[in-house]
Amino acid sequence: xxxxxxxxxxxxxxxxxxxxxxxxxxxxxxxxxxxxxxxxxxxxxxxxxxxxxxxxxxxxxxxxxxxxxxxxxxxxxxxxxxxxxxxxxxxxxxxxxxxxxxxxxxxxxxxxxxxxxxxxxxxxxxxxxxxxxxxxxxxxxxxxxxxxxxxxxxxxxxxxxxxxxxx
Numbered sequence: 001x002x003x004x005x006x007x008x009x010x011x012x013x014x015x016x017x018x019x020x021x022x023x024x025x026x027x028x029x030x031x032x033x034x035x036x037x038x039x040x041x042x043x044x045x046x047x048x049x050x051x052x053x054x055x056x057x058x059x060x061x062x063x064x065x066x067x068x069x070x071x072x073x074x075x076x077x078x079x080x081x082x083x084x085x086x087x088x089x090x091x092x093x094x095x096x097x098x099x100x101x102x103x104x105x106x107x108x109x110x111x112x113x114x115x116x117x118x119x120x121x122x123x124x125x126x127x128x129x130x131x132x133x134x135x136x137x138x139x140x141x142x143x144x145x146x147x148x149x150x151x152x153x154x155x156x157x158x159x160x161x162x163x164x165x166x167x
Contacts, residue, residue, distance in 0.1 A: 048166045053157060059149075060122065060157040068158025071151055075143075081163050090141065093163050096120045101136075112138030125156050 044052070053061060072081075078090035085092040091104035101118035102109040116136050118124050127135045129152050131145040146152050 044162070044166050049161050051167070052161045052164060056157060056160060057122065059153040060160065063150075063153040063157035065154070065158050065161060067151070068154035068156070071146075071155040072158055075155075078143075081159065083165070093159060096163050097122075097125070097160050110136075110138055110140040112136050113140075122156060122160075125159070126152050129155060 049065065053063075053065065055061075075090075078088050079093050080086055080088060081093040083094045085094060087104060087107045091107040091109075095103075097120055099120050101116045101120065102114040113136055118128075118136070120128075124135075126149075129146050132139055132141045132143055133145075146155070
């Protein structure tokens with residue numbers, strides 16, 4: 001039975017590491033969405049995604065959504081993007097485009113982001129994903145940035161399509 005102990009210890013450490021990604025909200029609700037949440041919209045169909053992307057300006061209109069989804073893999077440990085999704089280390093991203101920075105109720109943003117005056121449009125999102133600490137010195141976001149303009153366009157198109165209500 002002593003051979004099982006290292007495996008149990010590893011499993012416990014892995015569970016603790018994953019739970020550390022979550023962050024309690026500051027308004028009394030829990031980050032796991034235990035409070036009352038609005039009904040989430042059903043997932044978008046491929047046709048709805050294509051229609052939303054067709055409305056985007058270039059280079060996002062012609063960006064590769066599958067590549068954007070693959071790039072989002074590095075964001076998902078800190079962010080959810082579904083309607084009513086939990087805040088983790090970073091805020092839920094549903095409804096980001098067109099919103100003012102630090103808009104998610106209950107998320108503990110840095111003072112730098114709260115006072116930045118930013119609105120999340122395509123140009124701002126591109127600068128943020130490229131170098132967040134350059135755009136907002138003092139941000140708590142630890143992501144170092146993405147150099148490739150094509151990769152940023154793919155990620156931004158994916159985020160826009162997947163954080164916007166279907167028409």
